[in-house]
Amino acid sequence: MRQQNLIVIGNGMVGHHFLEQLAESGQADGFHVTVLGEERHIAYDRVHLSEYFQGKSADDLAFSTADQYAQWGFELRLNTAATAIDREAHTITLDSGETLPYDKLVLATGSYPFVPPIEGNDREDCLVYRTLDDLDAIREAASRSNTGVVVGGGLLGLEAANALRELDLDTAVVEFAPRLMPVQVDEEGGGILREKIEELGVQVLTGRVTQRIEAGTNARHQMVFQDDRLLETDLVVFSAGIRPRDELARDAGLTMGERGGVVIDDHCRTSDPDVLAIGEVALWNDSIFGLVGPGYQMAKAALDTLTGGDRAFTGADMSTKLKLMGVDVGAIGDAHGNQNPGARFYRYTNGIAQEYRKLVVSADGKQLLGAMLVGDNSYYDTLLQYALNGLELPDNPESLILPASEGGAPALGVDALPETAGICSCHNVTKGDIVQYVHDGYTSVGDVKAATKAGTGCGGCAGQLKEIVDHEMAALGMEVDNSVCEHFQYTRQELEHIIRVEGIHDFHTLLKNHGHGLGCDICKPAVASILASTWNEYVLNPEHVGLQDTNDTFLANMQKDGTFSVVPRVAGGEITPDKLITLGEVAKEFELYTKITGGQRVDLFGAKLNDLPSIWQRLVDAGFETGHAYGKALRTVKSCVGSTWCRYGVQDSVQLAIDLEHRYKGIRAPHKIKFGVSGCTRECAEAQSKDFGVIATENGWNLYVAGNGGMRPRHADLFAQDLDTDSLIRFVDRFMMLYIRTADRLQRTARWLENLEGGLDYVYDVVVNDSLGIAEDLDNQMARLIENYQCEWKTTLEDPEKLKRFRQMINDDGDDPYVVTVEEREQPRPATAEEKLERIPAVSV
Amino acid sequence: MTQQNEWTHVGSKADLVPGAGIGARVGDRQVAIFHIPELEQSLFAVDNYCPISGVNIIARGIVGDIQGEPVVATPLYKKHFSLLDGRCLEDDSHRLRTYAVHLDGDQLQLAPQDQGQGAAA
Ligand code: SRM
Ligand SMILES: Cc1cc2nc3c(=O)[nH]c(=O)nc-3n(C[C@H](O)[C@H](O)[C@H](O)COP(=O)(O)OP(=O)(O)OC[C@H]3O[C@@H](n4cnc5c(N)ncnc54)[C@H](O)[C@@H]3O)c2cc1C
Ligand code: SF4
Ligand code: FES
Numbered sequence: 001m002r003q004q005n006l007i008v009i010g011n012g013m014v015g016h017h018f019l020e021q022l023a024e025s026g027q028a029d030g031f032h033v034t035v036l037g038e039e040r041h042i043a044y045d046r047v048h049l050s051e052y053f054q055g056k057s058a059d060d061l062a063f064s065t066a067d068q069y070a071q072w073g074f075e076l077r078l079n080t081a082a083t084a085i086d087r088e089a090h091t092i093t094l095d096s097g098e099t100l101p102y103d104k105l106v107l108a109t110g111s112y113p114f115v116p117p118i119e120g121n122d123r124e125d126c127l128v129y130r131t132l133d134d135l136d137a138i139r140e141a142a143s144r145s146n147t148g149v150v151v152g153g154g155l156l157g158l159e160a161a162n163a164l165r166e167l168d169l170d171t172a173v174v175e176f177a178p179r180l181m182p183v184q185v186d187e188e189g190g191g192i193l194r195e196k197i198e199e200l201g202v203q204v205l206t207g208r209v210t211q212r213i214e215a216g217t218n219a220r221h222q223m224v225f226q227d228d229r230l231l232e233t234d235l236v237v238f239s240a241g242i243r244p245r246d247e248l249a250r251d252a253g254l255t256m257g258e259r260g261g262v263v264i265d266d267h268c269r270t271s272d273p274d275v276l277a278i279g280e281v282a283l284w285n286d287s288i289f290g291l292v293g294p295g296y297q298m299a300k301a302a303l304d305t306l307t308g309g310d311r312a313f314t315g316a317d318m319s320t321k322l323k324l325m326g327v328d329v330g331a332i333g334d335a336h337g338n339q340n341p342g343a344r345f346y347r348y349t350n351g352i353a354q355e356y357r358k359l360v361v362s363a364d365g366k367q368l369l370g371a372m373l374v375g376d377n378s379y380y381d382t383l384l385q386y387a388l389n390g391l392e393l394p395d396n397p398e399s400l401i402l403p404a405s406e407g408g409a410p411a412l413g414v415d416a417l418p419e420t421a422g423i424c425s426c427h428n429v430t431k432g433d434i435v436q437y438v439h440d441g442y443t444s445v446g447d448v449k450a451a452t453k454a455g456t457g458c459g460g461c462a463g464q465l466k467e468i469v470d471h472e473m474a475a476l477g478m479e480v481d482n483s484v485c486e487h488f489q490y491t492r493q494e495l496e497h498i499i500r501v502e503g504i505h506d507f508h509t510l511l512k513n514h515g516h517g518l519g520c521d522i523c524k525p526a527v528a529s530i531l532a533s534t535w536n537e538y539v540l541n542p543e544h545v546g547l548q549d550t551n552d553t554f555l556a557n558m559q560k561d562g563t564f565s566v567v568p569r570v571a572g573g574e575i576t577p578d579k580l581i582t583l584g585e586v587a588k589e590f591e592l593y594t595k596i597t598g599g600q601r602v603d604l605f606g607a608k609l610n611d612l613p614s615i616w617q618r619l620v621d622a623g624f625e626t627g628h629a630y631g632k633a634l635r636t637v638k639s640c641v642g643s644t645w646c647r648y649g650v651q652d653s654v655q656l657a658i659d660l661e662h663r664y665k666g667i668r669a670p671h672k673i674k675f676g677v678s679g680c681t682r683e684c685a686e687a688q689s690k691d692f693g694v695i696a697t698e699n700g701w702n703l704y705v706a707g708n709g710g711m712r713p714r715h716a717d718l719f720a721q722d723l724d725t726d727s728l729i730r731f732v733d734r735f736m737m738l739y740i741r742t743a744d745r746l747q748r749t750a751r752w753l754e755n756l757e758g759g760l761d762y763v764y765d766v767v768v769n770d771s772l773g774i775a776e777d778l779d780n781q782m783a784r785l786i787e788n789y790q791c792e793w794k795t796t797l798e799d800p801e802k803l804k805r806f807r808q809m810i811n812d813d814g815d816d817p818y819v820v821t822v823e824e825r826e827q828p829r830p831a832t833a834e835e836k837l838e839r840i841p842a843v844s845v
Numbered sequence: 846m847t848q849q850n851e852w853t854h855v856g857s858k859a860d861l862v863p864g865a866g867i868g869a870r871v872g873d874r875q876v877a878i879f880h881i882p883e884l885e886q887s888l889f890a891v892d893n894y895c896p897i898s899g900v901n902i903i904a905r906g907i908v909g910d911i912q913g914e915p916v917v918a919t920p921l922y923k924k925h926f927s928l929l930d931g932r933c934l935e936d937d938s939h940r941l942r943t944y945a946v947h948l949d950g951d952q953l954q955l956a957p958q959d960q961g962q963g964a965a966a
Contacts, residue, residue: 562921811855
């Protein structure tokens with residue numbers, strides 16, 4: 001039997017799917033297949049194109065390889081475009097001039113990004129977002145740019161905007177319609193979507209018609225809008241919709257749609273039965289389907305048309321569920337409700353959680369015609385089932401879009417993170433990965449940890465990991481267990497209440513009356529912290545000693561080689577030359593590695609357990625106190641030099657920093673606490689990245705709260721302005737006490753505030769207006785904590801019993817022979833495993 | 846029960862810290878000894894050497910239980926080792942050696958596990 005010549009023009013997603021289906025159908029032998037692809041890459045996953053910017057390579061995204069095509073017996077010609085079809089001669093012409101004969105032709109040429117015909121649209125760095133090559137061009141241009149604008153606020157536009165944002169450009173989206181994603185969402189939904197996207201730092205300009213693009217003053221270009229307003233930008237990406245790549249078909253005289261697209265029937269045949277069209281180039285029932293699902297269905301129908309099967313294309317559901325910059329958007333069926341006269345609506349708007357949901361139901365209230373979701377797609381699957389299967393709606397359809405549990409809105413903190421946000425940098429796990437595992441049934445932090453390895457490296461991401469797992473589980477309607485651990489069925493806050501109300505002073509009593517088992521490394525330090533911040537007793541009292549993390553037990557931070565670091569307090573970063581000399585002498589005597597920390601003090605590393613008391617004796621004698629680098633407690637108050645020396649300083653920031661540091665030192669909290677005090681608005685102390693930031697003004701101090709550096713930086717929020725020192729301190733006292741009482745374990749102020757219902761306004765009300773009537777209580781508790789301060793090292797040195805703990809071995813006073821250092825840059829550092837092998841005498845292990 | 850352990854004297858009762866661990870040397874090995882007064886069998890001894898971090902620090906870990914099994918959490922990487930048989934609950938490729946431990950009057954004594962009844966027997 002003679003093989004038919006089958007030519008497939010276009011090696012995109014749908015064309016590839018067609019070929020894969022053909023190969024798998026076992027009927028490929030009937031055809032001599034030639035595949036033409038204009039791009040230089042073999043078909044790849046365009047839907048996940050953006051992942052190219054997140055580290056995926058072209059190979060990762062590719063669906064196949066040239067070898068695979070060869071094995072299938074298909075001739076693949078990449079970098080080759082068809083330029084004409086001669087239907088009479090049954091040939092096509094290539095850009096090389098070559099002609100190829102065909103018996104059957106499949107058009108799978110997809111579509112191209114529409115670039116509005118505005119003056120200047122061809123300027124340098126005016127790009128589109130469709131192919132790998134486009135992304136290469138964007139990346140290259142971005143490396144030379146500070147700002148970027150996406151023209152078009154639809155699905156692809158927002159995806160492009162996210163990419164620009166992730167390329168560190170100041171990004172704006174310009175949309176011609178009055179709202180974002182006009183196809184998927186209505187005005188109200190668009191408003192919420194806009195808020196969410198603006199919160200991610202992307203500027204949104206709607207209802208803007210770009211007149212022209214011309215040379216800019218500060219940036220490469222400026223966009224001129226119809227109202228003559230200007231927007232400067234270095235880079236422009238057009239994403240103003242797609243147009244079918246139908247030029248070959250048009251030139252060949254095939255029947256076309258009014259607004260483009262090659263008309264096909266249910267069997268994907270064009271007006272010429274020897275020419276088929278599939279994917280985004282095809283127009284079926286007056287519709288172009290800009291999604292890959294319908295394209296795949298067309299590919300299957302076309303295959304059957306060629307091989308005598310009976311699958312036909314009869315339309316496709318265009319419901320979509322997306323996550324754009326971490327924002328859920330869902331549109332089901334007639335989401336706007338404008339295709340069904342008489343349709344009725346239910347709407348749910350939550351301006352706090354930024355969620356919007358809408359149901360479109362039939363006039364009799366029995367059928368779901370459509371639905372729209374912004375902010376939370378967890379409702380999508382159920383709604384889709386109702387719409388697709390025509391299920392009869394319950395009596396109160398609104399229940400389908402009301403929050404599943406009245407028990408409070410889901411945490412906004414992690415919710416606002418995009419799916420792609422890296423959570424665990426040790427094991428490269430994103431929020432999306434974690435969410436996926438939860439959706440796949442890994443429904444405890446432990447399960448997700450085991451599956452993703454997130455949290456098993458440095459452990460620094462544990463808090464966020466738990467937040468995401470809890471949040472996702474809550475979103476899925478599953479019960480979230482907020483117990484501290486298996487030994488207590490209580491949250492940290494509940495335990496705090498119990499301890500305070502019942503006046504409990506030790507772990508044992510708490511466990512006996514309110515928990516079970518022996519406790520563990522989660523609940524013990526958590527309870528130790530609560531006990532400390534409630535009663536502020538010496539942490540090494542016998543009843544507390546076993547509760548403390550190693551660092552607290554030995555009042556020093558353990559390092560990777562088992563030795564410890566020593567960090568004396570240097571309040572405000574101010575230190576006398578004599579004290580500096582002492583630090584140097586101690587470091588020399590005990591052979592310690594010395595480093596200036598990021599917190600304006602000095603860290604001495606490599607102290608052996610049995611040397612810690614002698615080291616501290618020297619330091620205490622010289623007037624140093626413990627710096628609590630080991631504790632979940634106040635760390636440092638960073639200061640700048642302020643009005644004393646600096647020509648710009650307007651207040652004495654050093655004095656305030658020292659005062660604050662001495663006031664709050666030693667207070668145990670759910671997590672560490674940092675302050676910064678800057679002497680003027682230039683902010684050299686980086687106060688806005690601290691839990692408490694203070695910036696001097698002409699009239700006093702501005703107080704900022706809940707900033708964070710570290711893993712997920714957060715700019716502090718302005719809490720109050722132009723405060724005198726007393727008010728400042730009063731507000732900090734109360735704010736801190738409220739945080740200590742109500743935060744979860746290992747939750748910094750930033751995450752606490754983000755997750756707190758009512759947010760900053762609520763706290764302000766409690767702290768400043770005493771809305772809960774607890775201000776006095778908070779003041780008193782703080783006063784008691786301050787009063788009970790002691791330098792733990794000083795106390796320890798006075799008690800020989802306590803000092804007994806600082807022995808590596810009870811029956812040997814020597815050092816641990818396994819601790820080995822080598823010299824580097826004139827200081828000691830821990831030996832590597834290999835270096836150790838050479839230096840430690842062989843041991844029978 | 847035959848008592849054929851070769852007990853080594855390492856310290857006294859006063860060296861024990863209730864609810865926590867201490868380190869002791871037996872030959873060229875370091876052993877971590879834990880005292881958990883809540884349990885009838887209240888003394889446990891395992892290697893002080895943590896195979897995960899390669900450092901002698903097990904004695905500095907927090908003790909507790911996981912579903913009733915007494916464990917110690919390694920201070921550097923927070924993995925749990927059973928005090929009964931020394932296995933790592935998160936990664937079964939790691940295991941600590943266990944030792945027999947008891948008080949003979951005031952004397953704290955250790956013996957290799959494989960020579961006598963276990964601390965957990
Ligand atoms: C020594 C120092 C680095 C240095 O060489 O400069 C340091 C060292 C450690 N940091 Fe830090 N951080 C140090 C300044 C910082 C700063 C900068 C600052 O304070 O201005 C930050 C970012 C600011 C912030 O906290 O918001 C910082 C953010 C972290 C984080 C992330 C916290 C977060 O909320 O994301 C961790 C992990 C944690 O606490 O869970 C961490 C944890 C650690 C630990 C405790 C990790 C560990 O468990 O071993 C390190 C041990 C310190 C030690 O042994 O003494 N360190 N760390 C700095 C000590 C400052 C001090 O004098 O006390
Ligand atoms: C950033 C992005 C995100 C997307 N996200 C989603 C999503 O989440 N969900 C979803 O369903 N869809 C999504 N899409 C749409 C989806 O990618 C398309 O529906 C799908 O790629 C259509 O497949 P196709 O084969 O018809 O067209 P394409 O994949 O565009 O393939 C057509 C190919 O034909 C080539 N070609 C054109 N003319 C010629 C010629 N004359 N000669 C030779 N070759 C030619 C083109 O170069 C191209 O490689 C997204 C698209 C983009 C760009
Ligand atoms: S000092 Fe801080 S940033 Fe540096 S390695 Fe340690 S935790 Fe990480
Ligand atoms: S960041 Fe997750 S374990 Fe280190």
